[in-house]
Amino acid sequence: MIKKINIFNYEAYYLDYLEGNISEEDAAVLLDFLDKHPELKMEDEELPIFLEDKVSFRSLDFLKETDDTDQINEKNVEHFLISKHEAVLSKEKEEELEKFIATNPAAAKSDRLFEAVYFTPDKRIVMTGKSDLKKEAPVVLWPYYSGIAAAMIAAFFFLYNPSPTVNVKPVQYAQIDTKNGTVSSQNETASKPKVQEAIIFSPITNLFTTSEPSTSTTVLENGQENQNSTEEPVILNNQPSRPMVATLDNKEIVPISTIYKNPVEATNGNEYVAYTEVNDMQNPIEPITTFISEKLKTEIDFRQPKSKNKKGFLVKIGKFELERK
């Protein structure tokens, strides 16, 4: 019951009236008040319209999935039409669908529309500059470099050595004392050769698979062995181009004329150094061989005697080595 209505509280009653939540008596009081204050009365267009809520679960049907075994009807026919054009419909359902379409013009129209919503690629559209995507196989140059290097070396050799003669030198040995770990140079003859420059280096530990201290195995250059001890023989692990040869006074000796290593690298204290008179060999084309070695990442060396009176040469390409004295 409205006790007193005025311009300060009328809105609440007005809203109740619009919503139908007011008694007839109160409505009469309100309408009487509005007649006295026509400026407060709302026109019809100003009034909010509360329509019946049309939203229903039917509008959310698209979220539902149709079971492929359901009977075809107007609500689910689109699912079966899509399945048909997607070629995932069973034979039985396809027959059922065709019957349904035959009796339902709307479904027939939908069928034609679904048939049209497929895309075909336009083969005229091609990517320009496709060849830029391709990769070329890397050209293997090392055989060419090797050929060039060999040709250069051969040409150099024949230009500077038109008639090479054989010059046999005494065999050089490195004498290794495995007890003390010392190395000394010794040749086959009693006279010690002139030693000036080291060009042959190798850690002794790398030369042997075992290093028994008092081994006295003798391997002669011609391949004969002389076992002076019952202990295990020392076996070359990194066999040089010549066989392991004689021993003197229980000291092992190895040939030293075919192992090459930079002298600077060999002086790190852990390596033994042997010396020989091969220092009278020189590389007259060192810049060329160095360049080729770097390019091919293969050791290339060419040496000739320093003295013009001496003949011979040494060519080394990787593991391949050719020597002429």
Next chain:
Amino acid sequence: MTIKEYNLAVDNYADNVFRFVLKHLGNEMSAKDVVQETFTKVWIKRDDIDHRKVKSYLFTAAYNTMLDWIKKEKRSGDIESNHEYGIENNTNPDLREILDEALSRLPEIQKSVVLLRDYEGYNYAEIAEITGLSESQVKVYIFRARKSLQSYLRRLDLVI
């Protein structure tokens, strides 16, 4: 995959990938960029790729590259789609244009699955592998896309 097999993949599939990406982006330059990046990825990973599966790998890489590109361009607001290749080889070009318009209104994922299906003839399992979706998801997306396309045509009251 050898260099020869890689180059063969360029010959066989570059146009296909290009058409797929172009249909999405509608811009030739952008599509070319995406294709080049795609093949670069394949080249880098060539040692791990079986040449018999390179097509699937290419489309997977293209799809992911394209999505990255779209995200990036959306952030910078530079997406420019001119659909210069909109008209396809079809007896009814008007319908094709309408369908292209309808396609452009689809969400990217629906567009992708429909194009992979229609352009390349992939089955649901293959599309799932390429897009990283499940097979049932692919089916749902394709069905929704077909329905959207059909509804678009219906709204225009086209007589097919």
